[in-house]
Amino acid sequence: MNPGTTRRTVLATAAALGAAVALPLSLSAGTAHASAGDAAALRGRWHTLLTGGPGLDLADERIAAAVARIGRAATTAAKGLDPTATGGLFPDLTSTTLSNHVTTSFKRLATIATAWAVPGTPQYGDTALRDLLLGGIDWMLTNRYGPGHTRFDNDWDWEIGSALALSDATVLLYDTLGTERLTRITTAVLHYTPDPNLWRADRQIATGANRVWISTVVAVNAVLRDDGDALARVRDALSDVEGSGANSVLAFNDASAAAAGTGEGFYSDGSFLQHYKHPYTGGYGKELLNNLSRLLNLLAGTEWTVTDPDLDNVRVWVDEGFDPLLARGDVLASVCGREIARPSKQGHASAQTVIEAVLRLIPGFPGETAERFTALVKQWIAEDTYRDFLAVTDLASLVAARQVIGSAVPARGPLVAHKQHPRMDKAAHHRPSFALGISAYSTRIYNYESIQNENLHGWHLSDGMVLLHTDDLGHYSEDYWPTVDPTRLPGTTVLAGRPADAAGQRTTSTADWAGGAALPGTTLGAYGMELRAYGSSLRALKSWFCLDDVIACVGSGITADAGTAETVVENRKLRDPAAALLVNGTAAPSGAGWSAQLDKVRWLHLAGTGGYVFPETVTLKGLREDRTATWREINLKYGTDTPVTRPYLTLWQDHGTAPAGADYFWLQAPAASAERTRLWSAAPPVKLVARTTAVHAVRRCADGLLAANFWAAGAAQELTADGPASVLVRPEGKTVTVSLSDPTQLRSAVTVELAGRFTLASADPGVSVVPVTNGIRITADTAGRFGSTLNLTLKRS
Template identity: 75%
Template sequence: MTTTRRTVLAGTGATLAALALPTPLLSAAHAAGSAAGADDTTLLRTRWHTLLTGGPGLDTAEPRIAAAIARIDRAATSALKGLDPSRTDGLWPDLTSTAISNHVTTSFKRLATAATAWAVPGTTRYGDPALAELLGRGVDWMLEHRYGPGHVRFDNDWDWEIGCALALNDTAVLLHDALGDDRLTRIDDAVRHYTPDPNLWRADRQIATGANRVWICTVVAVNAVLRGDGTDLARVRDALSDVDGGGANSVLAFQDAGAGTGEGFYSDGSFLQHYKHPYNGGYGKELLGNLSRLLNLLDGTSWELTDPDVANVRHWVTDGFEPLIARGDVQHGVCGREIARSSKQGHVAAQTVIEAVLRLLPGLSGADADRFAALVKQWITEDTHRDFLDVTDLASLVAAQRLLASATKPRGTLVTHRQFPRMDKAMHHRAGFTLGISAYSTRIYNYESIQNENLHGWHLSDGMVLLYDDDLGHYSEDYWPTVDPLRLAGTTVVAQRPANAAGQRTTSTADWAGGAALPGTTLGAYGQDLRAFGSDLRALKSWFCLDDVIVHVGSGITAGAGPVETIVENRKLRDAAAELTVDGVRAPSDTDWSAGYENVRGVHLAGTGGYVFPNPTALRALREQRTATWRDINIKYGTDTPVTRPYLTLWQDHGTAPSDAGYCWLQLPGASAERTAQVALAPPVSTVAASTAVHAVRRAADGLLAANFWAAGQAGELTCDGPAAVLVRPRDGQVEVAVSDPTQLRDRVVLDLDLRGYKVRRADRGVAVARGRSGTRITVDTAGLHGATVSLTLSRS
């Protein structure tokens, strides 16, 4: 290929270069890209050193930088505590296992943490000869007793080939001049023993895919830099595009039409890893983060990426991360088992994404550069729960400070409705809140629980609804160990506790999961044919996202045995005594209070919003303090320290072994008690249908009709020939229509609208409109669209 990364991304803009990574990396290394010296691996080692330390020229007196240096000092102090190379069982007394591979990785990480303090000017350990000698002895101990040729690997391959290798490579870069040639050779040999090929991994040499391939490439690349091996750097470049495999496992190409395992990014923004797990906020963010490092490392050299698909990285950011981030928090339904790690809460996933985009900025120019700079500035400034500048690495801190001090304006609040058909997820962004919906189908797994992690994730995809509002720490601060995992908001469940990790990595027996969205609006119809794991429970579930009102509709709720519930809300409370009113009457604020209510029309929870039931409904309420440990949901990484958090739960009890039960309520995020009462008196949305054939609602203000057809049926003026999601909105004398096939199995969807005298004003490809018996017939070619929405506009002839 002759197309280069620089031409694909339209060059390196001088302005954005000045805003991005620290000056030493861009001026001394990046600017040298066109010179012969760019192919000198010593220069590349300097680049990696800068990524790890911030590079030379840091203003160590600047308060934020001084604070970051102090953090590095404290981390080193913690890492060095207990280090003793004279021990025979382990470098640290708490890392002595020869059966748990994480002990080996953690040992190397602690050495790297201390080495960072040695290499960063301004720390109390900067350039300390005694520390360098101690860390060298620590590396010797690990190579002699745990890691390298002659040692048998155990437990998890990831630790040996990725985790250990990444940390050991970093230590070698940081301490390079103090380690000596013999020790560096032994380090290089040990890493190559486990990770010799950027295309393959695991003891049985499987093809590496997705984030694992990028991790493996990173290990091989830095090891090659340390050895001065340009041949291996070329192999890394080619492995990212999977040249050896004809591109089947390229991490740069969208996976939509790939011949590989399908692990990676899709053109709709979805990211899958471990075959069918949605994982943007886990493996996806790691892929982006490590690839951004490799792009910086190889840019301007003969090993830089020349695959035109590198341009897709921009779309990963705008389609695969931007819609999934809500004021610093990545939608937890796409974070996999990482939600069960205490170290990953508190907006940590978004931090990795922000750091990656900061590294990408030097390779952008023009409109892309402006958009990405505005996006990063928005992400950093809108997260008031966790200050990015207080937690990021030094290189990213310098880049972020320059960006924040620039004239670039933040993007502004995201207002959009986005659906991800490839991973059965939806995001609804409004000015005051974001709503995430998590489903699964025959195409997508329900949840992941491997390595003894995420043990209680049973219902994460059973229609879980995540509400992100101005309580930015709601899904942090010990939410996942303390929340009742049988009562996740939005889900319909058999209220019986499964065994730990029961049913993980399971697909549904139902194809119907997905929806349609009206382009350029925050109007969407989303649904799921829920077939529960471990029981015969079935429920047809819809969410009609109509700007600031979300209509929840359920029907056909049937189970042969067991008590069945639909969870209206399950909120971790900032204020344990947050006021709850039911039909205007204040409920007790006592801890461990519960009650049953009949004929409820309106409920309001202070700080969260309102819930309106157009048909008076029986409702249960519970206020409680919940205590748990992280070990309860994560044996591998959890701790045994009890944590307690207050919760308020609302649910509908469908009884034992229900038959054809249902529900309907309007959710009003952020609404006041007064607004909730008004809506309860005059609901702005009415139910048109709630059967096992179709769910449909109509908005009074404009006549919008939103429908999910589970089978052929009719809803008002709309008739459909089979499964589909449809929105019909009259507007300014025209009619806008959006339709999809959420089963992703149909070749076409046929709609009949009871509208006469209309013609096509605009239509997506594959739409045909003709006069029908009852008015207007619309035929939409849905073959190969994988659930994507097709839209058209009709106007009077």
């Protein structure tokens, strides 16, 4: 028996979640080839995705504006198009060593073909333009793409990028192609991308987003060739039927057969990894969701409908994976991989892709999920006042978005949550006035990705980087990544100096401790990492205790054999170049070029950003500068050579040369007023309890909450631990809630003792308690929990 047979039987009998999508087809079971009418209907679905479909209301201002955008884009794309040229179809895309020139050529043809196919554009139905497009396709097939040509550079361009763009253009121009040209096109695509399970020249197993991309190419090509068997293989490839589910893109990687795969894809905690160990929700993850939503739309209601029960996991992807990583239209950069170094991914472009994908998913998840997704999309669109989604999205998504916005379902409201993703060493903290992301790495996760000559200065993206999102929604747009000082990213502890381009990329730490604990239903969390810097002897223990509107930042054990160690308090691109910086209430100079040593600092306030309280006075260094750079400096592949200049304010603590056991402690108060910051300086809302190489701990004054990260066995006042652990203890009247985890993800059990008289009220499975002389001993079974938090509630006796 084929090893996939049993799984296939299960899939065939499951509920078809995608059946509610429009244009359902009724096809006889076992048909290898759809009828001409069925194939035309499938092409029609894809055509609708590309053009918005028939019956567009051109009198609608939003529709008219979108149609005009398509026309303008086509005009730009058509510049220089010359099917009679010898060096290249476009004068700026002539390389025979850079494969993205091939993909970009096809993308331009698809852009022009879209305008030709959309009523209302200047190009609509233009016969001369049609002939130019056909000539362009012929030129590419003759000179660059197909069985007679040798691939070069990046496999992605040949098997995915070029294939998708050419297939889109083919659907748009289908009725004008003729049989011979159509056969030539589909044969060329099939040459590079014949199997939805495999890719690359050496036919590796396709995983994660690459598997969905490949499947999409095969599916559209199958529709064009009227090949039902190929569509069946696409459906099964999503579940990896041939591999017994090991590389299913629908199953969680930490569950069932998928645990035997490469680890690329989604996890049950909402994490997403690609390229083995890179956090990539905002890069490959969004592309997986995007293309899967298009495939589900194409196949819904047909013989090839995706019926895998694991398709239901998509709900978790959206709720636990994407939602916590979006901050008012921006995706946290710590999960976007090398895409942060691409000019085209600025300005909330990645979030646009996520929104478009969820819009496509809504019809396929009827009922409560559809309502929740509708509320979510409404919120995402409304809260991004930096970039108007309706003014930039494609026509099909615009039509769907207008329907969602006009529905009776209310918007979800701002996200207020603390979410940790243990499987990718990241945390996100959302409050009504700000969001904050923390980026770590460990033995389990790579530090950053720099391949294809991209993201050349990502050295410290996971060295404790803290990205603060305020009402300055364009902060991480408008050329932030090429202009920010990459050696002083906010929150990081580093050795001064500039590594070589791409130094240390794709490296895991030698430390296991990265993660934390979160109190469910609150915005209370403890997070931390043991930093062992790449390429140096720098070591540090770093904690962030996220206590609603205050983040307590604690560091200890900062040690290096040589070099000057620094911890960066802030590095902010200034919306207002003259934004006021108050130091203990006194304004610092606001002009570019200011630098100073700031002695006996008790509090700082930066207008438009928030406050910083130093319960122990500290010496800091400050710098205002206009930083000039080009995108080419961080991305040789897609960067431009145009210099851009942006104003920055940087504040850091200098730990000196070759420090031995240096430390730090401050309270970050995002979005706080200067007056609130001053008051908190006089009476800090959080006090330091412990800052050693065994434990970091703080206590919130208002309610006595104790938060602790244990690096080893130790004690923090009434709380002790037998080894590495992250613990929150929150008293509420006559009850105490305890949340704890094993951030090393290596321990079979974590044991802590809490002084006092308690009885157990409730506990998660795997948590047990026994009384001891001075209190209660709590033992949590952490084996196989992968850093997730376990909780219990105690009653005071």
